[in-house]
Amino acid sequence: MLAVSLHGLRKRIGSVEVLDGIDLDVPQGSICGLLGLNGAGKTTLLRLLMGFVHASGGTGSVLGHPLGRLPGEARAALAYVPEQPGLFETLRVGELMRFVAQLHPRWDQGAADGYMRSFGLPPGRRVRALSTGMRSQLALAVALACRPDLLLLDEPAAGLDPVHRRRYLQVLLEAAAAPERTVLLASQDLALVERACDHLALIHDRRIQVAGPIGDVLERERRLVVSAAPEAAGALRDLPGARSVRAEGHGFIVMGSACAKDARGVAGVTGVQETGMSLEELFWSYVEP
Secondary structure, eight states: OEEEEEEEEEEEETTEEEEEEEEEEEETTOEEEEEOOTTSSHHHHHHHHHTSSOOSEEEEEETTEETTOOOHHHHTTEEEEOSSOOOOTTSBHHHHHHHHHHHOTTOOHHHHHHHHHHHTOOTTSBGGGSOHHHHHHHHHHHHHHTOOSEEEEESTTTTOOHHHHHHHHHHHHHHHTSTTOEEEEEESOHHHHHHHOSEEEEEETTEEEEEEEHHHHHHHEEEEEEEEOGGGHHHHHTSTTEEEEEEETTEEEEEEESOHHHHHTSTTEEEEEEEEOOHHHHHHHHHOO
């Protein structure tokens, strides 16, 4: 089953096409990293899934319901933690938890108490007095205590110190192991995605460029070290599947998919060494100008 399924999704804001034909399937039970640079459309996509904004075109479903028309019980199964959570700063931590408990039908007070202990959140301290790291942990604790089936995180753990970041990720990964829970994590933090996620979707130029299980994606993508004369550059750039070609040493580094065989046939090429890509190499092969 798919927790999220989008086909040709578009979003225009004024005269700007922010998303242009998004195709994305997120399997239920996965932790999917939505990778992209600032301004790539990650936040807009999460807000579309939550129903905060409406699509300009295309179709989609969230937890089996049409995008933007989720019934109340399905909306209660979603949780969203924005990059800068809007918390009630005048409340104490314990008061905030009790306030949300009165509003949310899936609230689990036992889980909330457990997350507060895990993060060391003092119930009597006012939210405005918390550090940046503790505020991020509080926002995650509130979201998880709502027992979501789909958790949407926008730049989680951004700006956290190593101690807060480590505990944040530990709690997130433990919570993500719950049956049928899906996490869609939007970030430009390659190390975070590599550590936390089992699926990947890379958004660039307003579209999903590549998606799937991280291991499968990295296996399909290839890094070629090509020994060749300088005049071979144009032909290498024209290879089907080649995205990035740069001169290095006595040849070129070619990043792409399924292009090694064709590279060996280019005039002036005397040798090709083929390896897989790291996640960092994959990312920059798509987004680097």
